[in-house]
Amino acid sequence: MRKLAAVAASAVLLTAGLQAPAWAADPATDFELSWLNAKLHLTWKDNGEQNIVLAEYDGQQELILFANLAAGEPNDIQGFSNLQPADKVRFILRTVAADGSSVDTLSPWFDTRGPGAPALQDANLLTNLSTTLKWTQGTVEDKTPGDPLDVPGNGTVKAVVDLPGTATKSYPFAAGTTTGTIPAQARPAAIKLVAVNEWTETADTKTVRLGTLGAGITVPASAAYGNRLGIKSTLDLFTSEGREERASGIKVELQARAKTTDAWKTYGRYAGNTTTAFETGIAALGNRQYRLLVPARKVVSGNVIALTPASSTSAKSSKTFIKFVSLRFTPAAAKTGTKVDITGKIQPGATVRGTLQYWTGSKWDKGFAVQFNNGSMLKHGRAGVDKPGTYRHRIVLPAITVNGLLLSATVSPTFNFTLR
Numbered sequence: 093m094r095k096l097a098a099v100a101a102s103a104v105l106l107t108a109g110l111q112a113p114a115w116a117a118d119p120a121t122d123f124e125l126s127w128l129n130a131k132l133h134l135t136w137k138d139n140g141e142q143n144i145v146l147a148e149y150d151g152q153q154e155l156i157l158f159a160n161l162a163a164g165e166p167n168d169i170q171g172f173s174n175l176q177p178a179d180k181v182r183f184i185l186r187t188v189a190a191d192g193s194s195v196d197t198l199s200p201w202f203d204t205r206g207p208g209a210p211a212l213q214d215a216n217l218l219t220n221l222s223t224t225l226k227w228t229q230g231t232v233e234d235k236t237p238g239d240p241l242d243v244p245g246n247g248t249v250k251a252v253v254d255l256p257g258t259a260t261k262s263y264p265f266a267a268g269t270t271t272g273t274i275p276a277q278a279r280p281a282a283i284k285l286v287a288v289n290e291w292t293e294t295a296d297t298k299t300v301r302l303g304t305l306g307a308g309i310t311v312p313a314s315a316a317y318g319n320r321l322g323i324k325s326t327l328d329l330f331t332s333e334g335r336e337e338r339a340s341g342i343k344v345e346l347q348a349r350a351k352t353t354d355a356w357k358t359y360g361r362y363a364g365n366t367t368t369a370f371e372t373g374i375a376a377l378g379n380r381q382y383r384l385l386v387p388a389r390k391v392v393s394g395n396v397i398a399l400t401p402a403s404s405t406s407a408k409s410s411k412t413f414i415k416f417v418s419l420r421f422t423p424a425a426a427k428t429g430t431k432v433d434i435t436g437k438i439q440p441g442a443t444v445r446g447t448l449q450y451w452t453g454s455k456w457d458k459g460f461a462v463q464f465n466n467g468s469m470l471k472h473g474r475a476g477v478d479k480p481g482t483y484r485h486r487i488v489l490p491a492i493t494v495n496g497l498l499l500s501a502t503v504s505p506t507f508n509f510t511l512r
Contacts, residue, residue, distance in 0.1 A: 117141055117189030120167070123197045125183070125240045127290065132241070134169040134183065136197070142188040145169065150180035150201065158183065177292065178204050179235040202239035205232045207247030207287035212298040215283070217388055217399045221276035223302065225251060227285055228270060247289030254282040256333050264288075279304050280330050298395045303331035305400040307344065309384045310369075311408035315376035316415040317499060318439050325372040325384045325405075327364045331398045340365035345385040346372045350497055352407070356383065378497020381407040414489050414502040415439040421485075425510035426475045432509070434462065434471040436487065440494050441467030451484040451506075462487060475511055482510045 120136040120143065127133060134145065142163045146155040158173050175181065180201045187194040208230030216224050231246055250264040251274050265272040274283070283300040286293050308326040315321045325344065329337040346360035362372050364386075372384060388402045417437040426432055434448070443466060448459040462471050487504040 117187045117192065117194040119194040120185050120187050120197045123183075123185050123199055125199050125202065127241065127243070128170055130290070131170045132172055132175075134199075136167045136185055138167060138187050140164050143167065144186045144188060144193075146184040146186065147175060148182050148184055149176075149178050150182075155184060172291075175204050175291075177206055179233075200239055201236045202241045203234060203236045204291050206292040206294040207289040208232050209294045210249050210285040210287050210296045212285055212296050212300065212397070215300040215397045215399060216390065217302075217401055218273075221401055222273050223277070223283065223300065223399065224271065224273050225283070225285065225300070226271050227296070229287060241290070243290045245289075247287050249285055249287050252284050252286050252295075253277055254284075256280065277302055280333050282332075298397070301331040301396055301398045303329060303337075303398055303400045305329050305342070305386050305389060305403055307384045307386050307403060307405050309372070309382065309405040309408055311382050311410050314411040314413060314500075316439075317376060317378075317412055318415055319376050320373045321376045321382075321410060323372045323374065323382060324369045325362075325364060326369050327366045327386070329366045329400070331400070336366065338366055340367070342366070342389065343387060344372065345387065346374055346382065347385050347404075348374070348380045348382050349407075350378065350380055352381070356385070358385070376410070376412040378412050378494060378499055379410070380412075380497065381409050383407050411500045412497070414442075414444075414492070414499050416487070416502075416504045419487065419504055419507045421507070421509040424508070425512060427512045428475050428477050430475045432473050432475050434469070434473065436462070436464065436469040436504075438464055438467050438469075438489070440499075442492055442494055444489055444492050446487050446489040449486050449488060451486075456486070459485070464489075475509075478511055480511050482508050484508055 118139060120138040123136040125134055140163055143161045145159040147158045148155050156174065159169055181204050182201045183199040185197040210227045210229045212225065212227050214226040218224060227249065229246060229249060245267050248264060248267045250262050251272065253261045253274065255261065255278050263274045279302045281302045283302065285296040306328045310324045312322055323346065327342055329339050331337055342364045344362050344364045345358045346362065347356040347358050349356050360372060360374050364370050383405045385404045386402060389400045391398045415438060417439055419436045422433045422435060442464065444464050446462050446464065448462050449456040450459050462469050484506045486506050489502045491501045492499050
């Protein structure tokens with residue numbers, strides 16, 4: 093196989109109308125074009141002279157020097173050199189001898205067009221994080237049907253994946269297909285469809301971006317029954333390496349469960365953003381674990397389809413205590429022996445037995461039992477025989493279960509009685 097002589101990128105231009113003199117060398121014969129090992133292959137026969145191969149583009153006056161081969165070299169060229177995409181191209185083979193050049197030997201016209209560009213129609217993430225692609229592919233009109241370099245079909249399509257860092261991967265699809273699936277990839281990554289034929293590649297203008305959408309959550313350690321549990325959440329979105337996206341209106345779900353063996357259930361749906369922490373609170377109804385679920389997301393904008401898989405935070409626990417709505421002595425101040433009522437209300441409206449305790453000055457001592465029925469308590473008594481002063485009291489309730497959720501044992505706020 094002949095080596096191609098060096099040709100400058102700004103190819104040598106020769107005049108198409110140059111005529112060979114009468115004493116020119118004999119022209120080459122059996123000038124043939126074909127494909128060999130996926131490369132353009134030119135062969136001919138001559139008497140061992142120098143040969144110049146020129147490329148002529150239909151409608152252009154200039155001839156482009158394709159190869160310049162010294163005398164005595166084999167009449168064999170393999171490669172593309174500097175051919176450009178065109179509807180009609182042909183080679184001119186000119187043999188050069190000491191007494192002049194031969195008449196030109198012409199190849200048939202052929203085209204050097206790339207394949208029709210693929211056009212991405214849709215892309216989706218599967219649960220196993222593989223990506224399905226759907227596309228159409230345009231065709232390119234053949235202006236030289238039946239030329240010796242024609243290859244049947246419109247080429248093949250492949251998906252080229254730009255991975256984090258500098259790595260890339262390529263996934264070819266069978267010729268004629270318009271759907272394909274590529275396996276799970278490291279993210280963030282970008283996918284482009286590229287059509288490939290014997291001449292070159294043609295890329296789609298659309299891009300699929302495989303991103304990450306991470307979440308964070310802060311859950312208060314405890315709250316009183318029925319109070320809002322002030323849960324805050326955050327989101328981080330990356331569809332390009334090293335650049336966090338600013339986005340809003342991202343759908344998220346607050347999920348909860350009573351214990352680790354229970355299935356997660358959704359109790360709140362919110363719209364989140366990637367710029368600030370946002371509220372994802374819920375009423376405290378019992379001891380539970382919480383997490384933020386971010387469903388799989390698909391956003392189509394211009395020439396980009398951005399896909400992020402579902403993600404969730406780790407579980408965070410919070411306790412719920414019985415809520416004391418009211419506690420009081422009536423009257424709040426009285427002399428020894430006076431009738432005194434103790435009243436109280438709790439939420440939820442549960443039936444539970446607790447203990448009234450009083451502060452001795454150094455510790456809490458057990459007083460007597462109190463009974464809440466459907467959330468209300470009334471206890472009759474009399475003012476004691478202690479010396480006058482203000483005495484601190486509290487009520488201790490055991491853990492209870494309400495609607496399948498445990499409420500932790502609860503100690504009430506202190507409330508006072510004054511003995512005159």
